[in-house]
Amino acid sequence: MGYNRATSDTGSRHTKTLINQAKSKYLWYMGGIATYVVPQGIQTILLPWLVAVKLQESADRLGIVQMMTQLPGLFLILLGGLMADRLDARKILTGLHAAAAIPAAVVALFLHTGELTYSLLIVYALSMGVINAFVLPARDGILNRIAGEQLQRTVTVAMGLTFGAQLFGFTAARAADSYGAIPLLLLQSFILLSGVIAAWRLGPMPPRPVEDLAGPKLAQLTRGISVVWNSNIMRPAMLMLTCMSFFYGGTFMVLNPLIVRDIYGGTAIEISLLYSVFVFGTVTSTVLLVMAGGIRRQGRALLLAIIGGGLSLSIGLLEPPFWGFLTSIFLWGMGGGVAMSMSRTIMQENAPDDMRARVLAVFTLSNTGGMPIGALALGYFTEFFGILSALAFVILGVWISSALLWRFSNLSRIGS
Numbered sequence: 001m002g003y004n005r006a007t008s009d010t011g012s013r014h015t016k017t018l019i020n021q022a023k024s025k026y027l028w029y030m031g032g033i034a035t036y037v038v039p040q041g042i043q044t045i046l047l048p049w050l051v052a053v054k055l056q057e058s059a060d061r062l063g064i065v066q067m068m069t070q071l072p073g074l075f076l077i078l079l080g081g082l083m084a085d086r087l088d089a090r091k092i093l094t095g096l097h098a099a100a101a102i103p104a105a106v107v108a109l110f111l112h113t114g115e116l117t118y119s120l121l122i123v124y125a126l127s128m129g130v131i132n133a134f135v136l137p138a139r140d141g142i143l144n145r146i147a148g149e150q151l152q153r154t155v156t157v158a159m160g161l162t163f164g165a166q167l168f169g170f171t172a173a174r175a176a177d178s179y180g181a182i183p184l185l186l187l188q189s190f191i192l193l194s195g196v197i198a199a200w201r202l203g204p205m206p207p208r209p210v211e212d213l214a215g216p217k218l219a220q221l222t223r224g225i226s227v228v229w230n231s232n233i234m235r236p237a238m239l240m241l242t243c244m245s246f247f248y249g250g251t252f253m254v255l256n257p258l259i260v261r262d263i264y265g266g267t268a269i270e271i272s273l274l275y276s277v278f279v280f281g282t283v284t285s286t287v288l289l290v291m292a293g294g295i296r297r298q299g300r301a302l303l304l305a306i307i308g309g310g311l312s313l314s315i316g317l318l319e320p321p322f323w324g325f326l327t328s329i330f331l332w333g334m335g336g337g338v339a340m341s342m343s344r345t346i347m348q349e350n351a352p353d354d355m356r357a358r359v360l361a362v363f364t365l366s367n368t369g370g371m372p373i374g375a376l377a378l379g380y381f382t383e384f385f386g387i388l389s390a391l392a393f394v395i396l397g398v399w400i401s402s403a404l405l406w407r408f409s410n411l412s413r414i415g416s
Helices: 002-054 059-086 089-112 118-141 143-147 151-173 182-200 217-229 234-262 268-292 298-318 322-350 353-385 387-408
Strands: none
Touching (some): 002 143, 002 182, 002 234, 002 268, 059 353, 089 118, 118 143, 118 353, 143 151, 151 268, 234 268, 234 298, 234 322, 234 387, 268 322, 298 387, 353 387
16 A cells, blocks of 8 residues: 555656656747747847948848848758757757857947948848758757647747747837947847757757658758648648748838838838737737637638738728828738748648658748748839839739639648
């Protein structure tokens, strides 16, 4: 009897220990997200402000800089996924958080000496794009281990935290007009350095056993694309994400700051407010998703969210007062929260365990791959045809893409 009780107590303590370890990893994982995304929020406002306001560059040159933040992902994200499947994700995240602190500090130094140039901002954008291409697959690849049986909930919470942290970064970036960019760039570096601690406290994250270790290097690199493309569930989600990335990504990076500058005569404060409202809409929808316990028909929710986003943006064609345009951006952000949560859940649920990071790298490639092309295209489109014509082109593009995938794929039936 005493032996059974002792055994039971030992088992109970072991279970509590495992639960506490799981909670600790969950919290450090979310902390790592925050310490990476807050600086990204600062960068989202500060980089176009430096280009469009500080250096007074044209729309097409702003589009080029914004393209450079995403361009490395087109070429390196699959390699990032392969490395995340092969190496300890904790070591990857620890090293890259430290490396990510360097570019902003360098820009701050050149600003201090009065030698900021357009070329330097190109280098800065490329550097952050390279680092991002390896951080995202490593972080996404271990989410499934952190989530346990609460996958959609954890995905939604991570998305909400991501955009909430961006909102904090946007708010901090409003100080650019008052205090200049140097304090913000140094804050960006400091927060990224603090992420080294969060990444290390995750504990070892060794790779899962893989079956294609001895295969050709190129085949290993592109295996994730093959898996996604041959899946009737993941393929249409990937195609929809790519279209959304091109149209909505370009709008987010190029059209929004130009609309604020040219139509409403705004500066860093108004640009920050615009992005903050978008993120507040995203956080609102993710909170509602968590409260509702998720959505069963994920594919249909993805399509409706993207279609609704185009409807929200169409308010901007009427050139409403600034508060009216902010309202349209808030609604657009709500749709974005639903779309991102549903698409990420679809990929996480259907990715093979031994290829999760590579499949999530394809997700990231789909989600961001169209952005550099969209940013460049919309920059030139705006330069030749005007901002409102570019906005109409975006709305029409997402509606046509959504209609085609609704009609010719099973995306609307996923999760039903």
